[in-house]
Amino acid sequence: MTLDQKLQQLTGATPEILPDLPECYGARHVTGIAELGIPTLRITNGPVGVGQNDCVDPALATDPNASPYAAYTHPSSAKATALPSGPAVAASFDPEVARTFGGVIGTEMNNLALHVFEAPGVNMARLPVLGRNFEYFGEDPYLTGTMAVNEIQAVHDQGLIAMAKHHVGNEQETNRTTIQETIDERTLHETYLLPFEMAVKDGDVASIMCAYNYVNGVSSCENDYTLNEVLRDQWGFEGYVQSDFFATKSTVPTLLGGMDLMMPTPQQWAPEKLKAALDAGEIQVANIDTALERRYVQMFKYGIFDRPLVQTPIDYAAGGEKAREVGTEGAVLLQNNGALPLAADVQDVVVIGKQTQVYAQQAVAGGVVVGKPMGAGGGSSDVVPTYTVSPVEGLENVLTNLGNTTANVRLVLVDDANNTATIDGEQVTFDAALDAARDADAVVMMAGTISEEGADRATFTDKSGRTRTDIGDDLDWYVDKPNSIATVDGPNAAKNSHTVDMIKAVMAASPSMAEKTALVLKDNAGVAMDPALVGPSGPAILEAWFPGQEDGNIVADLLLGVENPSGKSPFTYPYAGQGFLDNVTTRQFPGDLVDGKQTVEYTEGRHIGYRWYDANVSGECAPAADGSNPCVAFPFGHGLSYTDFEISKPVVTPKKADGTHPIKVQFFVENTGDVAGSEVPQVYVSLPGSANEPPKRLVGFDKVELQPGEKQRVEITIDPAATSHPLSVWDADADRWTTPTGDVKVYVGDSAGDVALAGTVTVRTPAGQAH
Structure with a gap:
């Protein structure tokens, strides 16, 4: 490749009629180089279906009255199945539903000759009023990561690239392109990075999208700590990093900070700017080669170099049937x-x-x-x-x-x-x-x-x-x-x-x-x-x-x-007037001016969602005698059925563990009602007091379908070595996960607000041991 060819491949194209698909006016692609056999890489947005998919009415290309953003947002976009939102997938508490969801998307992407799915979104519902919560999977990082991994695998199975987003701390839409997010390192790893870590290590996600916001003073798309030290050095990520659209702030820091593809247009990576940086010795051609290689490897891995851009009809009836299935499972x-x-x-x-x-x-x-x-x-x-x-x-x-x-x-x-x-x-x-x-x-x-x-x-x-x-x-x-x-x-x-x-x-x-x-x-x-x-x-x-x-x-x-x-x-x-948002400070949302910059600080730390209520952070949410929380109308994990279930006889083994071997939680689930239905038993743990953690965290669940009168033994394994780090905390000083020693309480129930102690495991971890 010549230098000019390399530079052209580093960014998305300005809006154009696609050379390969003249029926499409698009702006979500990297134009290919036919003489080198490099295909046009076509990208679609998500996360709730194939939306904004690089193909709107070609007449808009010459329409003088068309919006300059018509190629990105026009409703003449190629049609697809409008699936239920992310919380519906998460609420299923069923990885197979996430796979069904991803399968519909993958199928229709192939129909439309698309290659990259900008999803799943794995940001956290830190703020219940976050504008994009409907794209994500809720307030728990383990549930979010589990659903994301299965959706990613379903998309990858169709020979396509999934892209986990928005990395990281993108939990606010208000002034999202300039907002400064201050998150302590422990909270960052245990809560906000955890779903991304699961996506990388368990889902082998091919791509990551960096975000609009700043994290601890550095723009997400040039953040050496989050993109290089964490994503690549700690986790071993081998895919490529793409910018959110128009999210980048610089030329040299983005390339050196770990970003590989600038979307949607050349912007700060315009050829003249990169050539100037090369001439000044601020970057090397090797940096450009690395960025391209990371993306090309994924394109080869998923067969994108090997198949022509050919569109085929979508089976809309089949997509609708799957959408209906996902929606009923998640309500x-x-x-x-x-x-x-x-x-x-x-x-x-x-x-x-x-x-x-x-x-x-x-x-x-x-x-x-x-x-x-x-x-x-x-x-x-x-x-x-x-x-x-x-x-x-x-x-x-x-x-x-x-x-x-x-x-x-x-x-x-x-x-x-x-x-x-x-x-x-x-x-x-x-x-x-x-x-x-x-x-x-x-x-x-x-x-x-x-x-x-x-x-x-x-x-x-x-x-x-x-x-x-x-x-x-x-x-x-x-x-x-x-x-x-x-x-x-x-x-x-x-x-x-x-x-x-x-x-x-x-x-x-x-x-x-x-x-x-x-x-x-x-x-x-x-x-x-x-x-x-x-x-x-x-x-x-x-x-x-x-x-x-x-x-x-x-x-x-x-x-x-x-x-x-x-x-x-x-x-x-929560009950109105008693929730997290009734107690949130302006520093927590929408941010205070610090040195002239609107700055948000996650002062609640790891206490988000049910963890905030469990810990009684406001002083108004002390549990009642029956264990219920007076601030909570319906707890995390809650959901009824048209039948009744009973969870009984929990047993936790072993009673003592060394912090590396799995812990088994066994119990029975019985349908005591008159109709068939599904229950989701959930396992939570409370770490030793020395860990200084919220009262409990979700570490496992299973969806169990039962006929009337049917009883089934369920086993959920807590693996200390799992990517979700169920028994560990982040040690910011040592830059690693560590397992606190002491008594770990294990709870089983049908929601975060209705659990019973199943057993206690004494964890003894040899000094210095971590995973």
């Missing part, structure tokens, strides 16, 4: 007071939602807004499907399949002020809507928390995103443009839908409402719950996340009992 039944499942012969069903919100009207994915088709939201995870299924359509479809052709499903939409409503489009008073709910056989309310890349669910005094006035961790907060910073007033002012008041009014319509009413949530993440909605007088609550194109069918399958809910929440749902 979580948070509460049920007898309303669910609905009777198959139900006659009068009222679906209630807000006029200004999508939940009861349209299929829901990230960034969807009322009246616009799916895929028009503008975020990088948008997928353009060939069809969507609305909530009412889904209920009608499933009722018909059950033989009920006489049911009447009515759509009731209520205004924000709860003054007026429409019933199937006819204007009525809110009182008339309540009458309809009171008289119906079944009532299904729908609400949630829409979000999108580019902003968090919070309100600020102005577009600078520096002074917050409110955090939208509830069902009422919304904004017209979820991908833009919300302000107190102005064109993107935060608004109040008064959804919670609507739900309360419906529940108060008659004394028997709890017996026939379900609330379906379609959420970005867990959400703070009004106490009035939780408990015997509240509705049944089904969390469906962002179900994607099969929304209506997924929800209807679960409401009508065609599918038995088996998901477990990957988030904690």
Whole structure:
């Protein structure tokens, strides 16, 4: 290769008609060099399907009115299956669901002649209002890593490159390109790097994406510590590092700091800038060769040099079927007071939602807004499907399949002020809507928390995103443009839908409402719950996340009992006013100005999600006598079923261990109910007090399918040598993992809030031993 050829291969191309695929106008590729046999490398975004896939309407290339970003975001993008969101995959607590998810993506990437999948996203739900939580796998690093590894392997199995992102500390969308994230080394390794470590060591991930933000004072894409010392030297990563789009800040530091591919355009790696650096002796040709070699090795490994760019038709029906399967596996039944499942012969069903919100009207994915088709939201995870299924359509479809052709499903939409409503489009008073709910056989309310890349669910005094006035961790907060910073007033002012008041009014319509009413949530993440909605007088609550194109069918399958809910929440749902976000400082979010730079500090350390509540960091969350947490409405790992389960007779062996040999946790799981279902027993450990760790951490789980009356023995192994470091802590001084000595308590249960002590293992690690 000539120097010019090498430089051209280091970056993505400016928007162009693809030489290999003239039917595509694209800007997510590295243009190939035909005379050298180097193929065009085509990249698609994720993580919830094949979105922004390097192929929009070629007419946009010459349209003078087209946006300069049309090649990246235009809704004429090649179509694909809009899958359920990342939390749905995580909530399945089933690695096979992650493989199914990755398999759909891999199949459709091959159909569209794509090579690189910019996913999975493995950032943590440090902030429940993080705009991209729906792309990720929740608040626990072990669960996140487990799901990511299986999705990666499914994509790789199809001869494609998976790309774990965003490395690292990319837990805030507000001012994400300039935000300074300060994370102590121990917290960084044990919480935020851990899923990436699992992706590298267990998933053999081919690529890593560096992020927009700064980590401990250094831009993520030129961070020698995270990209070279940790990623390559400590973990042995052999793939390549690609920048997030427009994330880079420099020329020389990025190349020397460990980045290998700049996307989407040459920017700081424009040929003239790299040649100047070469002439000045700041970089060597060998640095360029290394960057290219890392990527070419992966391209050869996955056969990309060996196959032509040929597109084939996508089997949209097959993709939709898999999407429906993933969605039903990942939905979580948070509460049920007898309303669910609905009777198959139900006659009068009222679906209630807000006029200004999508939940009861349209299929829901990230960034969807009322009246616009799916895929028009503008975020990088948008997928353009060939069809969507609305909530009412889904209920009608499933009722018909059950033989009920006489049911009447009515759509009731209520205004924000709860003054007026429409019933199937006819204007009525809110009182008339309540009458309809009171008289119906079944009532299904729908609400949630829409979000999108580019902003968090919070309100600020102005577009600078520096002074917050409110955090939208509830069902009422919304904004017209979820991908833009919300302000107190102005064109993107935060608004109040008064959804919670609507739900309360419906529940108060008659004394028997709890017996026939379900609330379906379609959420970005867990959400703070009004106490009035939780408990015997509240509705049944089904969390469906962002179900994607099969929304209506997924929800209807679960409401009508065609599918038995088996998901477990990957988030904690606090009571309103008692959560982490009610106690968060401005330094924690959105950051304070330090030396003129907006700086966030993870002062909570390793206490995120359920660990924050377990540790009673606020002083208001001391466990009650029954072990429940007064701050938590629904704990991490919680999820009900239409049957009942019992976990019994736990045994932990051995009683003493040397810190290297596996620990076995055995117990029985029995279906004590009347229908078949699946339970997810979870194993947590509490490390010795000397470790100075949060009270417990998830170290294992298993999804067990059982027929009525069936009992099964389950064994979960805790391997101290596992990549997830279940019994270890990061020693920042020694730059290694160490295993604390002392008593390790092992817990088994069906959520982080409902565990029983299974046994204690005394760990004795020889002095100086680590893994």
